[in-house]
Amino acid sequence: MSDTSPFSLAGQDALITGSSSGLGFEVAQLFARSGARVFINGRSEDRVRGAVEKIASAGGIAFPLVFDVSDTRQMADAFERLKNVIGKLDILVNNVGMRDRRAFAEFDAESVRRLLDADLVAPFLLAQKVSELMIAHQTRGRIVNISSIAGLIAQSGDAAYTMAKSGLNGLTRALAAELGPKGINVNAVAPGFFKTDPNRDAVADPEVAAWLARRTSVGRWGEPHELAPAVLFLASPAASYISGQILAVDGGYLAHY
Amino acid sequence: MSHVFPRHSKLNPPTAVSGEGCYLIDASGKRYFDSGDAAVSCLGHSDVEVTKAIKAQLDKLAFAHTGFFTSEPAEELADLLVANAPEGIERVYFVSGGSEATEAAIKLARQYHVEKGEPQRRHLIARKQSYHGNTIGALSAGGNEWRRQQFAPLLIEVSHISPCYEYVLRGEAESAEAYGLRAAQELEDEILRLGPDTVMAFMAEPVVGATLGAVPAVEGYFKRIREICDQYGVLLILDEVMCGMGRTGYLFACEADGVSPDILCIAKGLGAGYQPIGAMLCSGEIYDTIANGTGFFQHGHTYIGHPVATAAGLAVVRALLDRGLMSRVTTMGEKLRSALVSAFGQHPNIGDIRGRGLFIGLEIVANRETKAPFDPSLGIAGKMKKAAFAEGLVCYPMSGTRDGKNGDHVLLAPPFIMTEEQIPDIVEPLRKALSKVL
Numbered sequence: 001m002s003d004t005s006p007f008s009l010a011g012q013d014a015l016i017t018g019s020s021s022g023l024g025f026e027v028a029q030l031f032a033r034s035g036a037r038v039f040i041n042g043r044s045e046d047r048v049r050g051a052v053e054k055i056a057s058a059g060g061i062a063f064p065l066v067f068d069v070s071d072t073r074q075m076a077d078a079f080e081r082l083k084n085v086i087g088k089l090d091i092l093v094n095n096v097g098m099r100d101r102r103a104f105a106e107f108d109a110e111s112v113r114r115l116l117d118a119d120l121v122a123p124f125l126l127a128q129k130v131s132e133l134m135i136a137h138q139t140r141g142r143i144v145n146i147s148s149i150a151g152l153i154a155q156s157g158d159a160a161y162t163m164a165k166s167g168l169n170g171l172t173r174a175l176a177a178e179l180g181p182k183g184i185n186v187n188a189v190a191p192g193f194f195k196t197d198p199n200r201d202a203v204a205d206p207e208v209a210a211w212l213a214r215r216t217s218v219g220r221w222g223e224p225h226e227l228a229p230a231v232l233f234l235a236s237p238a239a240s241y242i243s244g245q246i247l248a249v250d251g252g253y254l255a256h257y
Numbered sequence: 258m259s260h261v262f263p264r265h266s267k268l269n270p271p272t273a274v275s276g277e278g279c280y281l282i283d284a285s286g287k288r289y290f291d292s293g294d295a296a297v298s299c300l301g302h303s304d305v306e307v308t309k310a311i312k313a314q315l316d317k318l319a320f321a322h323t324g325f326f327t328s329e330p331a332e333e334l335a336d337l338l339v340a341n342a343p344e345g346i347e348r349v350y351f352v353s354g355g356s357e358a359t360e361a362a363i364k365l366a367r368q369y370h371v372e373k374g375e376p377q378r379r380h381l382i383a384r385k386q387s388y389h390g391n392t393i394g395a396l397s398a399g400g401n402e403w404r405r406q407q408f409a410p411l412l413i414e415v416s417h418i419s420p421c422y423e424y425v426l427r428g429e430a431e432s433a434e435a436y437g438l439r440a441a442q443e444l445e446d447e448i449l450r451l452g453p454d455t456v457m458a459f460m461a462e463p464v465v466g467a468t469l470g471a472v473p474a475v476e477g478y479f480k481r482i483r484e485i486c487d488q489y490g491v492l493l494i495l496d497e498v499m500c501g502m503g504r505t506g507y508l509f510a511c512e513a514d515g516v517s518p519d520i521l522c523i524a525k526g527l528g529a530g531y532q533p534i535g536a537m538l539c540s541g542e543i544y545d546t547i548a549n550g551t552g553f554f555q556h557g558h559t560y561i562g563h564p565v566a567t568a569a570g571l572a573v574v575r576a577l578l579d580r581g582l583m584s585r586v587t588t589m590g591e592k593l594r595s596a597l598v599s600a601f602g603q604h605p606n607i608g609d610i611r612g613r614g615l616f617i618g619l620e621i622v623a624n625r626e627t628k629a630p631f632d633p634s635l636g637i638a639g640k641m642k643k644a645a646f647a648e649g650l651v652c653y654p655m656s657g658t659r660d661g662k663n664g665d666h667v668l669l670a671p672p673f674i675m676t677e678e679q680i681p682d683i684v685e686p687l688r689k690a691l692s693k694v695l
Contacts, residue, residue, distance in 0.1 A: 010678075035676070049581075056581030059588050059677055064579050085306045 006238035010035030014091035014235065015082065017069050017126065020047040022196050023146070023227050024095040025054075030228040031235070032060025036091065039065040039082060069096045069122035070114070079129050088137045091235045092130040094123035094168075095146040097161075099198070104159045112160050119164035124171060127186075131179050141184040142235045145172050149192045149250050165190075169246050176244030185243040187234045192250025194222040217252025276302020279672045279679060281651065290682040292652045293670025296466065296499045296616065299526040300576055301672040307531045307572040314568035323562045330568035337574050338538065341508050343517035347541035350554070351534065351562040351570075355498030355524035356390030358535040359460070362494045362520045363394045364556050366458035369492065369543045372550035378457040382416045382447050382491075386661065388468040389460060389496050398460050401468045402661025416451065418443035420465060421474035424609040424620060425628065425659060437478035445485045458492040458520070459485075463510040466499035470618030470658055470666030471611060473505075479514035492519040492543070498535065499616075502526030503577045503673060506587035506614035513613060519543060526577075532569035582673045589675060590614040596680045597669075600688060606695050615673060619687075620658060621665040621695075630664040633657075638665040640694040648686030 009031055019028040020042030028038045032055045040055070040062050042048045048064045055062040063085050067078035082089065098118040100111055127143050134141035150158060151165030168188065175186040193212055195203045202208045203221060213219045230249045233239055248254050263270065271283035278301045281289045291298050300307060314330060321328055335349040350365075352358050363381060370378035383389065385400035396405060397412040400420075405412060419426060419440060427436040448456050463479065465472045486493045495518035500510040504526055507513050511521070520543065524535030547554055560566070577583065594610065594617055601607040601619060608622035621641070623631045631637045638656035645652050645667075658664030671683060 035678075049579075052579070053581035053584050057584030057588050059585065059592065061585075061674060061676075062580060084309045087305045 007232060007236045008035050009091070009232070009236060012036045012090040013039070013086050013088060014093065015039040015041065015065065015089055015126075015130070016093040016095055017041045017122070018096035019093075020044065020051040022198075023191065023194060023224060024093075025051055026224050026228040027093055027095065027231045028062070029055060029058070029060070030225075030232050031091070032058070032062060034232060034236070037061040037063070037086065039063050039085075041065045041067065041069075041078075041096075043068045069126065070117045072125065075122070075125060075129075083133070088139060089130055089133050089141075090139050091142045091144070092126060093144045093146065093231060093235070094126060096122060097146060097148070097165075099158070099161045101158050101161070103157055107160060115160045116164055116167075119161070120167045120171070123168060127171075127175055131175075131182070131184055134184055135182050138183065140240075141179075142239075143175060143179070143184060143186040144231050144234045145186070145188040146231070147172070147188040147190045147246060149190050149248060149254055151188075151190055152246065152248070152254060172246065173244045180243055185234075185239065187239070187242060187244065188246045189227065189230045189234065190246050190248040190250065191227050192216070192222060192248065192253040194227060195224055212251075215253060215256065216250065217256045220251065222249065222251055278303055279675050279682075287649065289646070289649050289651050290679065290686070291672065292650055292683050293668065294651050294653060295525060296504055296653075296668075296670035297525045297528075298530045299503060299582075299673045300529045300531075300573060301674045302530070304529070304531070304576065306576060307529065307569055310572035311531060311565055311569050314565050318564050320564060322559070323557070328562065328564040328567065330564055330571050331562040334567045334571040334574065337571065337578075338536065341574075341578065342538055343509055343511055343521070345517050345519075345540045345542070346521060346538045348539050348544040350537045350539070351567055352524075352536060352558065353533045353560050353563070353566065354535045355496075355522065356392045356395045357558065358498060358522035358524055358537045359389040359395040359398060359494075359496055360392050361537045361556055362460070362496075362522050363398060363458070365520060365537065365539060365543065365547075365554060366492045366494060368555060369546055370457050372546050375454065375490075377455050378490075380414075380416065380451045380456045381458050381460060382418060382444060382451075382456060383460045384420045384465075385417045386420045386422065386468050386658075387460075387462050387465055387496070389462075390498070399468070400661075401657060403657045404468075404661075416447050418447050420469060420472065421478045422465075422469060422472055423475050424472070424611065427475075433475040434477050437475040438481055440475075441478050441481035441485065444482055445489075448485065448489050448491060453489045456489060456491045458494050460494040460496060462496045462498075462500060463514055464500035464505055464613050464616055466616070466668065467653065467655060468657070468661075470620060470655065470668045471613070471616045471670075472618065473611070473613045474514060479511065479516045483516045486519075494518060494520040494522070496522045498522050498524040499670075500613075502574070503583050503586055504614055504616045504670060506583055506590060508574075508577065508583060510613070527570045527573060528566060529569075529573045531573065532563075532566040534563070534566040534570045536570075577673075586614040586673050589673070589677070590617070592677055593617060593669070593671070593675075593680055593683065596684055600684045601691070604691065606691070612669075615669075615671055615675075617669045619667045619669075621667065630659055633662050637694060638667070641665070641667055641690050644690035644693045645686050648689050650683060650686035650690070652683075652687070
């Protein structure tokens with residue numbers, strides 16, 4: 001992609017949480033291909049190293065940033081390191097998401113708090129740190145939260161996650177309002193049903209495939225590489241006048257009945 | 258009037274005022290793509306992490322003489338280098354540049370044999386058309402006639418065997434493997450000629466840089482060299498000052514050749530231009546021999562193990578390892594090389610495009626078929642350097658490729674952070690320079 005393309009991230013620096021594998025890695029890979037320097041985050045040093053290596057060997061530029069988003073101390077240290085490595089940041093993608101499927105009655109306080117820490121408090125705190133840096137450098141910044149269709153609709157047995165993602169959508173709008181005047185656009189994407197590792201059992205189940213064939217407009221599972229372009233769009237100059245939006249990337253699931 | 262004693266009194270170089278990624282910017286605002294004046298700037302010119310590490314070290318401790326102290330960054334950098342070094346390498350002796358590293362290597366080789374009880378081992382064998390530095394010992398080891406000529410009366414006695422230079426020296430009917438063995442045989446012949454128990458070391462660059470233009474050895478050459486060294490108790494010194502530290506896609510270039518040296522010299526990319534630093538690494542066997550003997554390597558400079566220089570080296574090596582840059586060098590090297598092949602592969606005056614990783618040489622010839630070089634009086638390399646520079650490209654053309662007098666090449670060693678989009682910043686100025694000069 002040339003520097004003049006409205007989808008180019010040339011010269012931009014991006015942090016994508018939870019990007020050592022899965023959809024986060026897809027986003028990091030596409031960002032790097034589009035010219036951004038990317039920080040790869042994860043909890044496992046080996047996996048982060050592996051992802052950095054893959055991006056670098058494809059000609060991208062990547063830096064490792066190992067930390068647990070739920071650990072405030074680790075996050076602060078990592079952020080210091082980020083500032084030491086490049087000093088600025090143009091894009092934050094809050095991608096880490098934890099899911100805990102169980103019946104409403106079976107939740108205990110600790111596991112609800114743990115989930116909210118990862119899915120809601122962490123994006124809140126990271127956005128706070130990143131926006132401070134963006135404002136200090138007068139960066140035309142972008143924050144993209146990876147939400148879920150579960151932030152817009154609901155199903156049984158998924159209460160904590162649904163609550164967190166609804167909250168993340170609210171945070172997206174709140175930050176869009178508050179940070180917009182400071183030059184930062186905040187949006188979210190809401191993935192539907194993707195062929196990711198955590199979904200492997202469902203992916204293998206022909207009944208789920210048949211159900212998706214009926215329930216989605218495009219009639220199938222989302223491939224892992226089909227989410228990242230939406231994130232790229234929202235992070236790119238092309239989306240300069242879009243803020244506070246939740247973009248569903250769900251093959252038409254929400255629009256279809 | 259300037260009071261700087263410049264490289265060349267006839268040149269009036271622009272003043273470099275800033276650096277930005279792969280580019281250097283002069284006082285008039287002109288930008289130059291830095292494709293490796295001397296294979297130094299592997300991280301580009303504005304690496305925040307490295308400059309912050311240097312500033313932090315300066316705020317803490319600028320200097321403490323190694324006659325009294327060691328320092329945290331020197332210890333950490335030595336640990337990191339040894340952890341990633343070829344098998345058997347256990348100690349690191351920090352110096353301030355490449356010439357100091359090779360000079361120290363020659364002295365260490367000699368002292369090792371003396372302490373081991375073989376004081377008759379005094380001969381050094383190196384290769385023609387190699388460059389090991391400009392101080393007297395290093396220059397003696399180097400086999401580049403042009404560089405040696407006027408200082409010849411001052412130089413120490415060193416034997417020079419042929420380089421492993423496939424493009425020119427492999428016979429037409431000869432396989433690469435057979436050629437490699439034939440080239441390596443020259444070492445054994447020279448050891449036998451000098452007297453096997455009088456030779457202390459053999460010194461070579463795994464990929465010959467400045468003087469041959471990025472020439473790697475053929476497969477099997479260095480394995481055979483290692484065998485010969487082992488057979489006769491001769492130390493193998495590999496000079497990776499230019500080709501080491503990721504330049505070829507390996508942190509240590511000899512990994513590609515599948516050999517471990519006894520002594521290894523690095524510099525350039527180790528400091529990446531942020532600080533002047535080099536290092537001589539040696540095997541546990543060599544270190545232990547000295548440690549269990551006099552305990553004192555009779556060498557040393559004021560600035561060895563300099564805390565700020567080693568802090569820079571530590572940040573650079575961490576960056577090379579953490580950012581997956583060796584893999585990147587391999588990929589970008591292939592892309593750059595294929596762009597060069599499509600631009601100049603059929604050029605009537607480009608005889609060979611070779612190298613490893615982001616260390617690439619183009620050999621300029623008068624005739625592609627006969628491989629005949631241009632008349633040296635034409636000064637092709639010098640003109641190429643000037644023309645490319647005028648087009649905004651810093652590269653390293655050199656003459657004397659064949660024998661110190663004849664032959665020309667252009668050496669390219671761009672930053673590891675260069676992107677695919679920047680390939681034209683190298684290819685186009687080269688194309689224009691070639692058409693202007695030839």
